[in-house]
Amino acid sequence: MLDHVDLDVPAGRVIGLLGPNGAGKTTLMRILFGVLTPDAGTVTWRGAPATDADRRSWGYMPQERGLYRDMRVHDQLTWIARLHGLDKATGAARASALLERLGLADRGRDNLQDLSGGMAQRVQLAAAMVHEPEVLVLDEPFSGLDPLAVEFLTTVITDHVAAGRVLLLSTHQLDLAENLCDGIVLLHRGRIVLRGDLRALKDASPARYLRVDVTVDPAWIATAGASVELVDRSGTRLRLAVGADPGAVLDAVRAHVPVSDFGVETPTLSELFLAAAGEPVDDHERAAS
Amino acid sequence: MSIGDATRLVAMRELRERARRRSTWIIAAVLLLGSLAAAIVPELVHSNAPTRYTVALVGDPAALRDTLVALGPPLEATIDVQTVADADAARQLVTDKKVDIGLVPAPGPAVIVRAGTNDRLVGAARQALATAALADTLHVDTAEVDRITAAAVPELRKVDANADSRRGAAFGVSLILYLLLLSLMVQVSNGVAIEKANRISEVLLPIVRPGALLFGKVIGVGIGGTFFLAVGMLPIVVKLAAGGNLPDGLGGALVGGAAWFVLGLALYLTVAGALGALVERPEDAGSSITPLSLVLVATFFVAQTAPDSPVGTALAYVPFTAPLLVPTRIAVGASSPLELVLSLALLVATVAVVGIAAARIYARAVVRTGAKVRLRDVVGAGPTQDASASASRRA
Numbered sequence: 238m239l240d241h242v243d244l245d246v247p248a249g250r251v252i253g254l255l256g257p258n259g260a261g262k263t264t265l266m267r268i269l270f271g272v273l274t275p276d277a278g279t280v281t282w283r284g285a286p287a288t289d290a291d292r293r294s295w296g297y298m299p300q301e302r303g304l305y306r307d308m309r310v311h312d313q314l315t316w317i318a319r320l321h322g323l324d325k326a327t328g329a330a331r332a333s334a335l336l337e338r339l340g341l342a343d344r345g346r347d348n349l350q351d352l353s354g355g356m357a358q359r360v361q362l363a364a365a366m367v368h369e370p371e372v373l374v375l376d377e378p379f380s381g382l383d384p385l386a387v388e389f390l391t392t393v394i395t396d397h398v399a400a401g402r403v404l405l406l407s408t409h410q411l412d413l414a415e416n417l418c419d420g421i422v423l424l425h426r427g428r429i430v431l432r433g434d435l436r437a438l439k440d441a442s443p444a445r446y447l448r449v450d451v452t453v454d455p456a457w458i459a460t461a462g463a464s465v466e467l468v469d470r471s472g473t474r475l476r477l478a479v480g481a482d483p484g485a486v487l488d489a490v491r492a493h494v495p496v497s498d499f500g501v502e503t504p505t506l507s508e509l510f511l512a513a514a515g516e517p518v519d520d521h522e523r524a525a526s
Numbered sequence: 527m528s529i530g531d532a533t534r535l536v537a538m539r540e541l542r543e544r545a546r547r548r549s550t551w552i553i554a555a556v557l558l559l560g561s562l563a564a565a566i567v568p569e570l571v572h573s574n575a576p577t578r579y580t581v582a583l584v585g586d587p588a589a590l591r592d593t594l595v596a597l598g599p600p601l602e603a604t605i606d607v608q609t610v611a612d613a614d615a616a617r618q619l620v621t622d623k624k625v626d627i628g629l630v631p632a633p634g635p636a637v638i639v640r641a642g643t644n645d646r647l648v649g650a651a652r653q654a655l656a657t658a659a660l661a662d663t664l665h666v667d668t669a670e671v672d673r674i675t676a677a678a679v680p681e682l683r684k685v686d687a688n689a690d691s692r693r694g695a696a697f698g699v700s701l702i703l704y705l706l707l708l709s710l711m712v713q714v715s716n717g718v719a720i721e722k723a724n725r726i727s728e729v730l731l732p733i734v735r736p737g738a739l740l741f742g743k744v745i746g747v748g749i750g751g752t753f754f755l756a757v758g759m760l761p762i763v764v765k766l767a768a769g770g771n772l773p774d775g776l777g778g779a780l781v782g783g784a785a786w787f788v789l790g791l792a793l794y795l796t797v798a799g800a801l802g803a804l805v806e807r808p809e810d811a812g813s814s815i816t817p818l819s820l821v822l823v824a825t826f827f828v829a830q831t832a833p834d835s836p837v838g839t840a841l842a843y844v845p846f847t848a849p850l851l852v853p854t855r856i857a858v859g860a861s862s863p864l865e866l867v868l869s870l871a872l873l874v875a876t877v878a879v880v881g882i883a884a885a886r887i888y889a890r891a892v893v894r895t896g897a898k899v900r901l902r903d904v905v906g907a908g909p910t911q912d913a914s915a916s917a918s919r920r921a
Contacts, residue, residue, distance in 0.1 A: 270732035272893055289735070293527065297732050303725030308543060319535055320733045322527045364729060 239264055239275070239427045246372075246405045251398050253418035254407040255510065260424040262407040263300055266376050269405075270297050282372075293321060296370030300377040300407075302361045304349055310360055311336065311345030314367050321368035328367070335363040339389075355386050362393065373397055375406040379413050391417055415506040423510050431513040439503035444512065447475045447483050450498040453490055476508075532734045536742020537749070540717075544750045557758025565761040577603035579647050582616040582628040582638075585609070589668060590631055590658050597650045605647075613638070627651060635659050696857035699779045700829035702755070703787060703850050707794050707822055710751040711815050714795045715802030717743055718892070719811035722803060727892045736889035741881070744795040752791070782866075783853025789873045790849020793880060794818060800884035803891040804899045825850045834860035843869050845876035 239261045246252045254262050267273040269280055271292050280287040304313055311332050318328030336342050339359040341352075349357055358381065365373060375394075379387055394417065398404050408414050414421065421438070423431035431438065447465075452472035458465050464481030468474070477486060483501045490496055504512065544550050579601075581594055586609045598605040608625060610616050613636070616628030620638045627647060628638035635655040639648050657675070661668045718740070721727045730739055756763075801814040825847040832838050833854040841847040842855055848869045855861040883905075890904040 267728075267893070272728065272731050293733050295732070297729070299725060299728045301725040301728065303721075303727070303729040305543075305721075305726060306724060308539075312542075316535065316539055317729075317733070320527065320532060320730070361729075 239268075242278075242424070242427070242429055244422055244429075246403055247420075248403045249398050249401045250404075250419040251394060251417055252405050253414040253421045254405060254424060255411060255414050255418075255421055255506070256407075256409065256424035258409055259426075260409075261427040262409075262424055263376055264427075265424070266297070266299075266374055266405075266407065269374060270295070294368070294370060295372035295374065296365035296368065298361055298365040298373075298375045298378060300380070302357065304357075304361060304364060306350040307348055309346055310341065310349055310352070313349065314360070314363055317364050318367040323368060331367050331369070332363070335367055339363055354381065355383060358382060358386065359389075362390070366393075370402075372403040373405075375404075377408055378406055379408055379410055387413065411506040411510060421506070423513055425510075425514045431509060435506070438509060442504050442509060442512070443479045444504045444508065445477045445481075445483065446502045446504065446508075447477060447486050447490075448500045448502055449473055449475070449487070449490055449496050451490070451494045451496055454493075457493055458489065474502075527734075529735050529738050532738035533742040533745065536734065536739055537746035540743055540746025541750050544746070550750075550754060554754045554758050557755070558760065561759050562761045565765040577601070578606065579603055579627075579644070580606045580608055580625040581647075581651065582608050582610045582619045582625040584611070584613055584616050584628070584630045585632075587631055587658070589661075590629075590654065593654045593658065593668060594629070594651070597647075597654060601646055601650060603647075629655065631655060631658060692858045695779055696833055696854040697830060699783065699857055700826060700833075700850055700854045702759075703790070703853065704822060704826040704829075706751055706755055707790065707850070708819060710747050710791065711794055711798040711818055711822075712812055713747050713751070714743055715798040715805075715815050716808060716811040717747065718799045718802030718888070719805050719808040719814075722892050722895070723806070723808050725895075731889075731893065736892070737885040740796065740799045740885050740888045744792065744799055748788075748791045748795055779853045779857035782856045785870060786849045786852045786873065789870075789877050793845065793849065793873070793877050794822070796877075796881050796884045800887040800891070803888045804901065804904070806895065806898045810898070821846050822850070829854040833858055839865070843872060845873045848873050 242261070242265060244254070244265070254265065256262055264273065268275050268278075269287075269292075271280075271287075271289065282288075282291045308316075311329070314332035314335065315325065315328040318331050319325060323331065333342070333345070336345050339362070341356060341359060341363075344352060344356065349360060352360065362375075362378070365375070373394075378390055378394075382390065394404060394406065398419075406414075406418075415435070418435055420433065421431070421435050422429055433441075450473065453468055453475060454472070455468040458468060458475070464478035465475045465486055466478050467476040469476075475486065475490075477483060487496065487499060579598075583591060583594065591607050591609075594607050595605055608619070610619065610628070613628070613630045616625075616630060617638050619625045620628045620640060623640070626639075626644050629651055630636040630638065635658075637648055637651055637655065657668050657671045661671045664671070721730075721739075727739070797818060798815050801818070802811045805811055805814050825841065828835075828838055828841060828847070829850050833851060838851055838855065838860070842851045842861065842865055852861060852866065852869055855865075887901070887904050891899045894904075
């Protein structure tokens with residue numbers, strides 16, 4: 238269930254819709270594409286309510302992959318291109334070009350079920366892109382991908398936005414999103430708890446972390462009286478109390494063990510999320526800040 | 527893209543993929559072989575094994591012997607005459623099944639026959655004996671007798687001469703429609719269930735309107751099934767066309783019943799598609815159409831046994847039973863023009879209403895995954911309620 242979710246996806250930027258499983262990411266995407274109808278609210282595209290024709294011009298890769306398993310890969314892509322309104326020759330040419338780009342040029346005549354999971358995933362991506370959509374929406378595109386495939390998909394995504402087009406992706410893998418997304422929208426239990434430019438959000442957060450190259454024991458750091466709120470599981474990342482002096486904390490650590498490398502860092506996306514999920518923020522306040 | 531174009535593309539995909547499947551061609555080949563056999567085997571049996579009768583004739587009256595041999599062609603048989611000494615010898619041969627019948631011209635002409643056999647031959651032989659006896663009494667030759675008696679033979683006026691042939695045609699028509707509807711219904715509901723389970727619908731729904739997906743599948747499966755049936759039945763059709771030996775009522779049933787056939791396919795397959803969208807697993811698609819199958823089986827039963835009964839007449843107006851019954855009633859000659867017009871009007875209206883309802887059910891049910899969708903969950907509920915229910919299920 239979604240509650241007053243307001244989302245703006247500008248062109249030329251990778252926007253990540255983030256949140257744990259069940260946050261409402263898929264529901265939101267289904268509403269964008271008209272698969273579900275919301276109780277209230279609108280989807281607008283270029284300043285006007287999105288029409289069916291608009292939606293058909295977009296590209297959507299759902300979380301649960303869906304293509305005909307007993308249909309030839311090239312036939313299937315061509316058919317989907319034609320459903321988007323392309324003529325047969327153009328559709329076939331697009332399908333061939335995409336398969337070439339995705340490294341599947343020699344598998345076009347195979348049935349989808351004869352391809353490996355990773356290859357099938359690439360075909361699914363091709364199905365979302367075969368009509369060269371202005372808007373590309375990818376629901377959990379990274380799930381089940383090996384690191385090479387993640388790297389490849391990242392390239393496809395950055396190419397898409399580099400051409401000035403719109404891209405929205407969802408993921409619950411915050412570390413992946415951290416490297417890829419320019420802007421984020423954090424959903425939790427159907428509500429937006431955090432949104433904005435990722436770098437600005439990090440800078441705006443009052444939380445600071447001290448990273449050291451040694452293992453810190455939470456027990457002695459507590460007795461030392463340093464302003465540390467939390468030591469992470471690895472023992473190398475210390476969350477400082479708001480307003481604490483990193484230098485003083487570093488000195489307290491040095492009193493126990495020698496430190497050769499250290500740094501003061503902004504929160505990671507996961508840490509931002511955990512901080513925000515505890516206290517849902519008002520949309521308008523956050524948008525204004 | 528208009529809904530018509532999208533429907534055409536969906537239907538074309540169904541046809542193309544069906545043509546790619548090996549099972550399609552195997553079924554068509556089996557049908558083809560079956561109908562080829564049905565067309566050719568009777569010819570072979572007929573020409574290879576002409577009927578041959580042997581008649582034991584007591585004495586050797588040459589005129590009667592010639593008459594007997596001449597009886598052959600009208601009976602589509604060859605008649606051999608074996609001369610024996612007396613009636614006892616003839617009786618023995620008949621008893622031992624050495625000959626088919628025995629003929630005793632005199633005294634008191636008699637035919638010896640094993641009870642219940644060779645009725646046509648016996649009839650012809652009695653006629654020949656009677657003619658011979660009459661000729662003998664009048665002292666004229668048998669040809670003269672034939673000339674006189676032929677003038678007095680009453681004309682035979684048959685009532686409903688082709689009843690059997692019509693029944694046969696009705697049986698064939700209703701059987702073919704029944705089997706075709708049943709198998710194509712399974713294909714549609716199964717296809718929809720697979721698209722739902724494999725989340726193909728989720729990819730297609732943002733691109734294609736639900737109605738185009740459902741109707742495209744119905745049209746594709748319907749045309750494909752009919753085409754392959756036609757290919758399979760080609761030898762019989764060719765034979766009928768070439769020989770001109772159409773069973774009475776078959777041509778009328780096929781031509782006149784075509785509208786009910788097409789609309790029946792549309793009605794049953796559309797409902798089957800909506801029912802297939804309700805199930806969670808493709809394995810359950812078959813059982814989802816059980817209500818339709820039951821209606822079809824009952825209708826088939828009536829069409830086979832009593833298409834011209836009051837029940838059959840009443841069911842000819844019911845849209846779900848008319849597609850099977852009306853062509854059968856046309857074949858047996860039981861339908862009236864008024865009945866045809868009314869039945870067709872009701873059927874067309876039902877197809878339109880059911881089509882809209884089925885597309886709505888399909889659109890709502892096919893995106894609801896996770897459990898079997900109950901019909902009452904998707905009938906009547908507004909799209910708003912539906913979306914939130916579905917959304918909460920996923921969230």
